[in-house]
Amino acid sequence: MPIGCFGGRTLTRIVCRLASSVAVAWAYSRAHSAGVSRLRSLASVGPGDWPTMSAHTYPDAPALRTPDGVALTMRGLEDRASRLASALRAAGIAPGERIAILGTDSVGYAVTLFASLKLGTIGAPLNYRLAAAELAALTALADPAVLVLESRYAHLFDDLRAAAPNLRLVLTLDRPLSGVASVEEFTDAHDPPGQASLPAATSDDDVLLWMLTSGTTGTPRVVAQTQRMIKANTAKGVLEQGFQPRECLYAGTPLFHVSGMGWLYYAISRGAALMLLPQFDATAVLGCLRSGVVTRCLLVPSMVVALLDHPDVGPVPALRSIAYGGSAMPPELVRRLHDTFGCDLYNTFGAGTEGGGQTILRPADHRAAFAGRPHLLGSIGRPMFGVDLRLCDADGNEVGVGTVGEIRTRSDTVMSGYVGNPELTATKVVDGWIRSGDMARRDDEGYLYLAGRVDDMILRGGENIFPAEIENVLVDHPTVAEAAVVGLPDQRWGQIVVAAVVAGPGAVPDPDELRAHCRSRLAGYKTPARVVVVATLPKNASGKTVRAQLAATLAVTA
Known part of the structure; x- marks a missing residue:
């Protein structure tokens, strides 16, 4: 017109x-x-917005609890995290800079994590179990602008500051130190008390976490996690385990660990609370369970043993579910867990820091196992929601049912890569698929069964042997609490199978009896040539057996 x-x-x-x-x-x-x-x-809604949204919907609901009661409500967490983020911004801390955190689980730790998520800085949690030299090396990799540490680690301050040339601000999580303000003091000085709400100005491609790990090889690595990965991991966990508003969750793994941090995100995003204990203590955890406050918990096998062996253990009617994982758990231990607590069980498995959750054995699977399908207790379940999973040979070709292959997955929970190490990233993530390094087989119903790690495989006379299969048989013997299997050099066979076992309470394992036990359930070439009883197994800071160290010790004692 x-x-x-x-x-x-x-x-x-x-x-x-x-x-x-x-x-x-x-x-x-x-x-x-x-x-x-x-x-x-x-x-865009980022994880820094989760306290805001839960504060709008459940303002007075508990967000963070301690055994003494409610530490912060949803409204309180939103206020504290927003004010700390505003204070950091006023002090010149910009998005993309790193905030290193060293401390046991606490309210201040959780507040700092959410403040970092709101501001768009990169949180860099440090493993307090590491030695001083390891912590300094990881701090150098993180190159933080801010260091937030618990006062109990003040003796490490000089070494950590020397390792961080661009460090501009140091705060404590609890009480102030000489010349160092606490998080609370710093916040009040830059953003006085008063209800505040700071929306997260971040996008899904932004890196919000650097997960620092020394690994079982001792080689430091920095895993970059984006907002997309954090959101997808959280949504997947909430969906799979069915967390509900106003529940109370407890994770035995610490906040510096991807699973402990994940449970914090589950809770706050869903309008539930997280129970905070400085470190795992069986007596304290049982007290929280028996109080009826905690409704869900996450435990690794060693924690399960500590709880089940505690003299005060017993049924907990308020407990709805227990998730276990981190390492293989013997079927008999799973049965004990079910018989004691009677709640829903989840076996969660994944590539953790690099790839997120991959598989899950759900409560219905456990019930089927207890009702006459016991082999399912040896399974890590089937793929989680949103996870595409393949089992592949060394050339990347998918293997068939019953054949052992490497677990490879693709999903929104795959890391962005290793910071500053594109070569290592290229070997770990291939065409969007993450190579977990975990070997497994799949049955005709789609259930997966771990066989061990790629690097742990033993080659004896041309036969591939995976330690996990032998270890499961060993820990099924009543005298054995823990077992680890390695391959040692042998002139005739190339490698032979050698096992180390830790005795159960009051038991005295007999090596010949254990070898006969293995031979009755395994092929001859898989039966350990030697079984050694040890006081403890060498483990890293994450509680996993360091097989290289064990192999070196067993070689010397041969």
Whole structure:
């Protein structure tokens, strides 16, 4: 239609609207080209927004608990995290800079994590179980602008500061130290008390966490986790385990660990609370369970043993579920767990820091196992929601049912890569699929059964042997609490199978009896040539057996 057909006012309105649209489009284009689109930032919901959303819906619901009671409500957590983020921003701390955190689990630790998520800085949790030299090496890798540490680790301050040339701010999680303010003091000085809410200005491609690990090889690595990965991991866990608002969760793994941190995210995103204990203590955990406050918990096998062997253990009616994982758990221990607590059980398995959760054995699977399908207790379950899983040979070809292959998965929970190490990243993530290094076989129902790690495989006379299969048989013997199997050099066979076992309470394992036990359930070539009884197995800071160290010890004692 010709312009002249419009009335003057109509034409003016059209021109103004067009001009306005062009201006908005230009402004959006300019912001988008700079990578800081405000429109996109406001539309994107990040994990830093989870306290905000839960505070809107459940303002007075508990967010963080301790055995003494409610430490922070949802509204309180949102206020504290927003004010700390504002204070850090006022002090010149910018998105993308690192905030290293060293401490046991505490309210201040959780607040600092969410403040970092809101600000768009990169949280870099440090494993307090590591030696001073290891912590200094990881701090150097993180190169933080901010160091937040618990006062009990003050003796490490000088070494950590020397390892971080760009460090500009140091805070404590609890009481102030000489010349070092606490998080609470720092927050009050820059952002006085008062209800505050700071939306997270982050996008799904932003890296929000550097998970620092020394690994079983001792080689430090920095795993970059994006907002997308954190959100996908959290959504997957909430969906699979069915967490509900106003529940209370407890994770035996610490906040510096991907699973402990994950349970914090599960809780706050869902409007539930997290029970905080400085470190795992069987008596304290049983007290929390018996109080009826904790409804869900996550435990690794050693924690399960500590709880089941505790003199005060017994049924806990309020407990809805227990998730276990971290390392293989003997079927008989799973049965004891079920017989004692009677709640739903989940066996969760994954590539953790690099790949997130991969498989899960659900409560229905456990019930089927107890009802006459006991082999399922040896399974790590089937793929989790949103996970595409393959078992592949060394060339990347998918293997068939019953054949052992490496677990490879693709999902939104795969890491961005190893910081500063593209070569290692390229070997770990291939065409979007993460190579877990875990070997497993699949049955005709889709259940997966671990066989061990790629690097742990023993080659005896041309036969591939996976330690996990032998270890499961050994720990099924009543005298054995723990077992680890390694391959040692042999002139005739190339390698032979050697096992180390830790005695159960009051038991005295007999090596010949254990070898006969294995021979009755395994092929001859898989039966250990030697069984050695040891006081403990060498483990790293994450509680996993260091097989290289064990093999070196067993070689010397041969």
